[in-house]
Amino acid sequence: MSSLAKDRFARRAVQDKPRSARTSVMVFMLVAAALLASSQIDHPLLAAARRHASDLLTPALTAANALTEPVRALGRQLRSHSSLVAEVERLKGEVQRLSAWEARAKELERRIGHLTALARVVDEPAVGFVTVRVIVEARSPFVRTALVGAGRNHGLRPGYPVINGDGLVGRIVDAGDRSARLLLLSDPASRIPVIVGAASVDAILLGGGGSSARLTLFANGAKVSDGDEVVTSGVGGLFPRGLRIGVARQVAADLTVELYAHLDQLDYVSVLQFQSPLLDIIDRDRVAASALPRNFASGAVGGPGAEPGK
């Protein structure tokens, strides 16, 4: 075909493009709207399909993550350079303050050891952990989650708390074989029992959607001051007591929490393998849901994974 004919063909195709594109885009918009409506049902098959898709995409996501590493490293360097002088001054002050605390802490440790021996307190079992890398940060108007590149094959289960060097990050809500999804503290669906300040005021930490979270106090009239530390209370048994979360801040009439963990700059996180009786309940439902498609596909009815009661 001559170059002239080729050009004419291309021009004609371009002229027809907008019309055909409009029709097909309308069809796909209807399909997307139907999917949006169907996703409200939250069918276990859909959740299982997502989990399998995440597992399948994990190698590609890990490779893509390696590509973006130079950008993240550059960001880290820029941030650290810009705040280097202020950071040195802050650390000098903190070292002085902590030196005074060190002697006090040693004295308290000795006293606690003595009292523990007297009261014959049963030692709490040590909590193991797995350190994993965040490969996807999901920020949409609806969810604040993250995907890590390790799953059940690496000992991760739904319900495990997740921390980083700064504090609590969230918890695992779904785990495939090679990937797991974290529900971040800032997700609007996140609810965590906490205690606030030296008076250990009981409260619930609610995800705020942004980079902070809100506090709802259990007791009316309980006093919480600006700057009070917020830690997990351990109520409910899903989180161990005393995991650092942030500091309380009074913003107008609301109590918010300035989180220690920078949830928008997650890199490596540690998953605490905290054994709670609730884990089996959470996990059993997930396992049952993920077993559904396999049982349907094989024609088996009433397999062990599909019976939540057993």
Added chain:
Amino acid sequence: MIARAAAAIAFLSITLLSAVSWGVPSAWHLVPVMIPFAYIHAAAHEPRAALGAAATFAGGVLTDTLTDGPLGFWALLYLVGYLASTQSATLVSDWRGNRPMSPLVAMLTAVPVASVVVAAIAAAATLRDPGTMSSGGALRSIIAMALASGLIGVGMNAALSRRRNDQAPGHPERA
């Protein structure tokens, strides 16, 4: 057919890259989100590019899967971006004829398209939790999409021109 497949693979790869962790502060979190929209926009302005609505839809479903949000949400938004971009491309081709894309034109026309997209995202965010998107964040997103459209346009232009030269009858490889 091959051009369509190549455009779809390139778009899905960009979608995957936009979903991974970039370590950007929360005030800039919409910037990586706008990259697939910039690709859609640049492709709509390039008559030789062949990104179809099906690939755009597939990219949206991929983002929905990765972000764990409601299935169809990003697919719908990508298609809104696709529709706005093809409309702006039609207006531009009426004015300029069917010449190869100018990255500058793609960049300038990205501003109204990005505004439509950001308004749609802000509307969805407001339904969930009012006040989650600041005007600064919206402005940054629009600028980011305009710049990214220009850059992607330059890359796309160069890649397509090279392919065209390679396929020219006088090219040593073809001779």
